[in-house]
Amino acid sequence: MKDNFFDKLIKEKALDHEADVPADAWDNIQKNKKKRRYAFLWWLLPFLLIGFSLLGVYHFSEKKIITASKDNAATENNISDHTLNKIENDEAVNNSVSIKDSLPIAEDVIVTQKNTTATLQEYNIDSITTSNNGAEINADKNFNNISAQPTMVKKKIINKKHTKASANKTISNVSTVTRINTSKKTKPSIPAMDSDDQAASTPYPTKKKKAKLGAKQNITIIPVDPSADNDQINLLTDNTVIKIDQPITILPGQKDSDNIVAKNIMEDKKTVIPVTNEPAKKSAKKSKLSKYIFVDISASPFAALQQNEQLSSIERTTLTPDNKTVFKTDKISTRLDPSIAFTISLRKQLNKRLSFAAGLQYSKIKETIRLSGKETNTKYNYIKRLDPSGSMLVDDTVQVLTEGIRIIDAVNSFDFITIPLSLQYKLFERNKWSMMINGGIYLNIRSYYKNSIQGNLEKHYTSNATTANTNNKITTDIYAGLRVSRSLSKGFQYFAEPFLQYNFMRYNMKDMINNKNIHRAGINIGITYALKY
């Protein structure tokens, strides 16, 4: 019996056969489908755990810093009290009143100076030096014949927790007591995606498909010199093309020497084009690749790691017509909160493994700041007093000095709009899974710093570093990530990508508390959609 005939008979018989299906097959398929539906959650779990662990470690390490700074603040109060006593003695102020005794716990006393309208939480933990009952106060050099008059002003000290503490004192300073707490909630906006698993899912070609593939594998020789002799196609024998003006198609299996056109040789210019099937396959693959562009949409929770420039002190001077406040601190604590970046990018495959991506990213980082330092407030009171003769009232000015420790807590923010430019290299692809390394440059086209602390902050760096004139700066980061992706149906993929973003251009915007580099470590989680065009 001929093999073909035998094969045909066997094929017919085999295709006619139907086997018994296990009774639980459908139930198992249903279960399998459900498992697959939630499989990605299990897959994401380790990445989420790693991400949250990193954030947790970072977060708690920062908490320690805050606790430490609080301790520092408490210590600072004691120091302040001593300083105060010294001031009192030095100036020999009669009946000077220090309200330190009446201050129960420094952190509970919240006093905001009248002229300080900062939109942030401020604590003025303080002892106030003042004069009473006709005592002479620091006379300003600009005023002659200053003799103090008793000024009776009430100052309220609010103590929320310790009600037993004496809250009223008769002192010569005008203050109002308020508590302003503005914790602004920032809304991150802007959303963000990899590739083809179709190979895995596509069945092997049938005869029809094979025919199609055959058609696709036509070899095309591109014109060498279009300028000369149009409509003349010149090809030589085995492996050399002399001059070609229009594409020549050689069907698979057909030798180039068999081509009738190829035999019309005009040996004018000798440009050698090797005619093999290899380029044809490559171009076929290339054209297949070039039909797709991938849209990546991702959200990236990250921990922002700061590298501060060494500060020696910060000074803030606030001037009003009858008040001058000087705040000076060398206790500066800043912390960057964990945040999320939203990215949308387009990715184009350059070849089987390499692809290029460009997109847009938005992120916002909150910076929690605590400044703890000494604030000196000078208040000028305009008074009427009797002239030496006692016959008439004359205008005079009394200067009242107030000193204390001020702790400023503020939440500032960085806004970033970034253009990520990166190259991805596919390490492997198996079944529905693929892994690629991703690296590139992140161009921060807008890095805007918003400072909520009022007043002009004068920063003194140990390295004599300077600050920019604006609150916006263009900076660049280097990005590296390892992407693991898995395909879903209909051209969708989801991915997770642990990444590191290293900032090598320091942020030194105008209102920044402290110049710094901001690096990021986090995980990109997103979806890729393959767009056909």
Next chain:
Amino acid sequence: MTEEELIKGCIKKIGNCQRVLFEKYAGSMMSVCLRYTNDQHLAQDILQEGFVKVFDYIHQFKNEGSFEGWMRRVFVSVAIRHLNKKKMRFDELGENNVDISLDDPGIVSKISAAEIHQLIRSMPDGYRTVFNLHVIEGYTHEEIAIMLKIQSTTSRSQLLKARKMLQGLITKSFNLIVI
């Protein structure tokens, strides 16, 4: 419900349509799975995975050719993946086992589909797989070589040996039936 409506329903992930599709093709697809593996449990796994894949990628079916043919190719690809994991051996069996030739075509037509199926299953993995892919599915030796990660010459020799072996088995089987 026509096949087209059934496919549309499956694309929309309608459970009833998927169930109907399963019931319609489960038997023939189970036969495909069993032709590629001797292990009943593995065949069942392939069947389940194959149907899940069919439901996932049914939108890719372009109505070119028969739907059953497309489904079979999906199942074959799943089966081959499982076999590749198993590290199939393509050993050459001794000539003693394959020296019986089949001269009468009538013998084959007298044997039932189930018997043919059973005889194909009784062949060694390498023979059976190459035979299935080339004779029944219609793949070329070059394609088989890529799928099974072997040389095309190996595929050719395996097919020749498989064919001879099957002919021998049919002859033996027929003789037994006659007796």
